[in-house]
Structures are given as C-alpha cells and as structure tokens.
Amino acid sequence: MTDKPVSEMSFEEAMRELEGVVGQLESGDVELEKSIALYERGAALKKRCEEKLKDAEEKVAAITLDETGAPKGTAPFDPQ
Incomplete structure (x- = not known):
C-alpha cells in the first residue's frame, strides 16, 4: 500500500494497488x-x-x- 492519495493515481497505479489489497485480504493473515x-482503501481504489x-x-x-x-465515419480498426 502506498501513501499516494488515491485521487492522484492513474488507472494503472490504482489497479495495481487494488490487486495488492485484494491479495492481502484474501490471504486472511491480516x-x-x-x-x-x-x-476502505480498496473501496476508494x-x-x-x-x-x-x-x-x-x-x-x-x-x-x-x-x-x-450520430456515429462519425471511421475506418475499420487494423492492429497491424
């Protein structure tokens, strides 16, 4: 768990920390x-x-x- 305010986190930061919180809670060793x-931190994340x-x-x-x-004309997505 970091001390960084949740409101300043990027999606990726919040997701990583949320995964850590869930792991700790699931371990049952807390x-x-x-x-x-x-x-509470997990809910905020x-x-x-x-x-x-x-x-x-x-x-x-x-x-x-x-x-x-209305949808704009777009080209099909080509990941290549």
Missing part, C-alpha cells in the same frame, strides 16, 4: 483493524478505477460520435 483499513474508465469511455464516445450523437 489483523481486523488492518483489514478494515485495507477494505475501486471507485478511482471506475471514474478513470468512465472518463475514457466518454473520451472515446466524443471521438466516435459527432455533435448530434
């Missing part, structure tokens, strides 16, 4: 008070990840839809 603190995903979805929607909400 004292009750620490478990509560980890759970989950919320941060959801916010960052929503922001990304909105950006993609803005790119792919015109001002009327």
Whole structure:
C-alpha cells in the first residue's frame, strides 16, 4: 500500500494497488483493524478505477460520435 492519495493515481497505479489489497485480504493473515483499513482503501481504489474508465469511455464516445450523437465515419480498426 502506498501513501499516494488515491485521487492522484492513474488507472494503472490504482489497479495495481487494488490487486495488492485484494491479495492481502484474501490471504486472511491480516489483523481486523488492518483489514478494515485495507477494505476502505480498496473501496476508494475501486471507485478511482471506475471514474478513470468512465472518463475514457466518454473520451472515446466524443471521438466516435459527432455533435448530434450520430456515429462519425471511421475506418475499420487494423492492429497491424
């Protein structure tokens, strides 16, 4: 667990820390008070990840839809 405020984390940072929190909680080797603190931190990290995903979805929607909400002409995705 880092001391970095959740509100300043990137999606990737929050996801990595959330995975660590879940791992610690699942291990069952954590004292009750620490478990509560980890759970609270995990909830904040989950919320941060959801916010960052929503922001990304909105950006993609803005790119792919015109001002009327109709899809813009786009080329098929070619990963090569």
